[in-house]
Every structure is written in C-alpha cells, then in structure tokens.
Amino acid sequence: MDIFAGIDLGGTNIEVALVDSDGRVLSHKTHATESVLGYERVIENIKDTLNEIKGDNQLRAIGLCSPGLLDVEKGVCLFAGNLGFRDVELKRPLEDAFGVPTFIENDVNAAALGEWRFGTGRGTENFILVMVGTGVGAGVVCDGHLLHGKSNATAEIGHTIVEKDGLFCNCGGRGCLEMYASATGIVRMMRQYINKGHYTSVVDEVQGNMDRITAAIVAKKATEGDSLSKHVINRAAEYLGVALVNYVNTFNPEVVAIGGGVARAGDVLLKPVEEFIKKRSMEVQARDVKIVQSTLGEDAGTVGAAAVAMDKVK
Ligand SMILES: [Zn+2]
Incomplete structure (x- = not known):
C-alpha cells in the first residue's frame, strides 16, 4: 500500500504524519514551527521531522x-500573516529534499478533502466542511471536485454577510458571519450581554474576570442550562444557519460536516443549526442534506494534507 506524508504547517506547530491510502495514520510527530526564526528554519524543521518519522519507508507523495x-x-505561499511568510516556496524545497511529488493546499480545503475521503463525507459527491474556531472557514466538494476558484479563495463562508449593516470585520467588509459565530464572536456577544447587566453563571465560572470568558465556557454553561449562554449559542447557531442555508441552496450537498473548536460544543450548537437548515433551506436541498459533526479531529490537518497528495497522484 502506498504511503503518503501529510504535513500540517501551523503558526505554532508543524504536525507531520505518515498516512496510508486508506487514511490511517501510521506515525505522527509534532515540532515547533519556530516561524520567528524565519522561513529557512521552518523548512528545515519540516524536513527534519519528516526524515525522522519516514525511516526506511518509500513515500509516494507529500501533501x-x-x-x-x-x-x-x-x-x-503568497502570504501568511501568522507565519510571517510572503512569496515563499513550499513545494520545491520538499521535492528537492525527498525526490517525490509534493502538493500544497489551504488548511481548510485540505481538511475538507480528508473529511470527504475518510470521514463523514465518504461515499458522497457533494460535501461541505465548515470549520468554526477563532475564525470560520469552509471547503466545498461539488460533483466530486474540491472547488478552488481563480485565486484558491472559494468558500470564504466566514466572510459571507449575515448582517448587512453589522459589525466591521478585519476583511474590510461588515456583518460577516465570523463576527458572530466564531469563538471570538461568541465571547464578544456574551460580554455585551453581561455589560448590559444580564445575569449568567458564566460570570461565576470566570470569577468575575471577563478576560477569561471563552466560547468553550459559554457552550458548557449552555449545556448545563444557563439561559443567557443558551441564548448566545442559539444566536451564533442561527447566524451559522443563515450562512449554511445559502450554501445548501447553492451547492445542494449530501453532507455538511461542522468541525473546529466551537463545534466541540456538540448538540447544544449543532442541533439548532440543523433545525434552522432543515426548516429554511429549499425543499429538495433540505431533504438531501445531513448535518453532522466532523470526525477527523486532531488528525484533520495531516490526513487532509495527505489526501491532497492522494487526490493528485491517483
Ligand atoms: Zn469579513
């Protein structure tokens, strides 16, 4: 069976895994990215880590x-703020070092490809992964192909407009989904209610320190029945639902998987999102679609990156 290397390059860590063509992780290693030490150092860290776990295995390709x-x-990589990268080669240094075809992909797209091939999207031709964390992003598989667009910038669901005259977003627009349904958006919403004098047990949880409020705490309190937390999570779910109804009506997917840190809230978030989509999408699209929690978890990046390589050399 062919063995692929999947590399998940993040702002903090580099995750490297050997993945077989069934999406199984054979070995895995983490290394600090050390992007403050510059691009060359990051590339050396990637190469060293892959060499360590590669051993005598022959790689088919690298993603x-x-x-x-x-x-x-x-x-x-044309630009990556959290890596300090601008116009740097990612593919060539790895092909030079390992002598196998290497492919790169945006992290959310790669996760979507991995989840489509090996997770909740398996067996479908039309699949959407939405990642809800500090930001909100998506990858769309339509008619069996991952969509890219002219500049590899499709499916920026986090910057679809859910409030026409809403909050200003750092993308330059306003009323973007990310301002309301991301972890940051949920915390902002909760703080606003508290500042207006609304009661919530979240305040006790953080011992009155508003800086310690996280989306995970709000979700936990919502699950425990705190009514303001439930209200905030429901509002985030509704905004997510609005954006996703537009996606569902546009792309007619079979499965929409929701992943990322905020999705770990589970049913308290996912159920209202599902209800909204089922109620507000058009009849045929609503009938066709299943809303699920993504299953790849920790390995989403590395398995996704490996899936990118598999997709190219198949
Ligand atoms: Zn935006």
Whole structure:
C-alpha cells in the first residue's frame, strides 16, 4: 500500500504524519514551527521531522497544508500573516529534499478533502466542511471536485454577510458571519450581554474576570442550562444557519460536516443549526442534506494534507 506524508504547517506547530491510502495514520510527530526564526528554519524543521518519522519507508507523495493565501499550482505561499511568510516556496524545497511529488493546499480545503475521503463525507459527491474556531472557514466538494476558484479563495463562508449593516470585520467588509459565530464572536456577544447587566453563571465560572470568558465556557454553561449562554449559542447557531442555508441552496450537498473548536460544543450548537437548515433551506436541498459533526479531529490537518497528495497522484 502506498504511503503518503501529510504535513500540517501551523503558526505554532508543524504536525507531520505518515498516512496510508486508506487514511490511517501510521506515525505522527509534532515540532515547533519556530516561524520567528524565519522561513529557512521552518523548512528545515519540516524536513527534519519528516526524515525522522519516514525511516526506511518509500513515500509516494507529500501533501502540505498551510494557512494563508497560496498559489497551489506553483506551490508558493503568497502570504501568511501568522507565519510571517510572503512569496515563499513550499513545494520545491520538499521535492528537492525527498525526490517525490509534493502538493500544497489551504488548511481548510485540505481538511475538507480528508473529511470527504475518510470521514463523514465518504461515499458522497457533494460535501461541505465548515470549520468554526477563532475564525470560520469552509471547503466545498461539488460533483466530486474540491472547488478552488481563480485565486484558491472559494468558500470564504466566514466572510459571507449575515448582517448587512453589522459589525466591521478585519476583511474590510461588515456583518460577516465570523463576527458572530466564531469563538471570538461568541465571547464578544456574551460580554455585551453581561455589560448590559444580564445575569449568567458564566460570570461565576470566570470569577468575575471577563478576560477569561471563552466560547468553550459559554457552550458548557449552555449545556448545563444557563439561559443567557443558551441564548448566545442559539444566536451564533442561527447566524451559522443563515450562512449554511445559502450554501445548501447553492451547492445542494449530501453532507455538511461542522468541525473546529466551537463545534466541540456538540448538540447544544449543532442541533439548532440543523433545525434552522432543515426548516429554511429549499425543499429538495433540505431533504438531501445531513448535518453532522466532523470526525477527523486532531488528525484533520495531516490526513487532509495527505489526501491532497492522494487526490493528485491517483
Ligand atoms: Zn469579513
């Protein structure tokens, strides 16, 4: 069976895994990214880590996923703020070092490809993964192909407008989904209610320190029955639902998987999202779609990156 390397390049850590063509992780290693030490150091860290876990295995191909704006064809990272990268090669140094084809992909797209091939999207031709964390992103598989667009910038669901005259977003727009349904958005919403004098047991949980409020705490309190937390999570779910109804009506997916840190809230978030989508999507699209929690978890990045390579060399 062919063995692929999947590399998940993140702002804090580099995750490297050997993955077989069934999506099983054979070995895995984490290394600090050390992007403050510069691009060359990051590439050395990737190569060293892959060499360590590779051993005598012969690689079929390498897949690497990275945040930021990528030129997937050229294998170049055009810009990644949290890595300090601008116009740097990602594909070529790995091909030079390991002598096998190497492919790069945006991290959410890679996760979508992995989840489609080996997770909740398996067996479908039309699949959407939405990642809800500090930001909100998506990858769309339509008619059996991952969508890319002209500049590898499709499915920016986090910047679809859910409030026409809403909060200003750092993308330059306003009223973007990310301002309301991300972890940051949930915390902001909760703080606003508290500042207006609403009661919530979240305040006791953080011992009155508003800086310690996290989306996970709000979700936990919502699950325990705190009514303001439930209200905040429901509002986030409704905003997510609005954006997803538009996606469901546009792409007619069979499965929408929701992943990322905020999705770990589980049913308290996912059930209202599902109800909203089922109620407000068009009849045919609502009938076709299943809403599920993504299952790849910790390995989403590395398995996704490996899936990118598998997709290219199949
Ligand atoms: Zn935006």
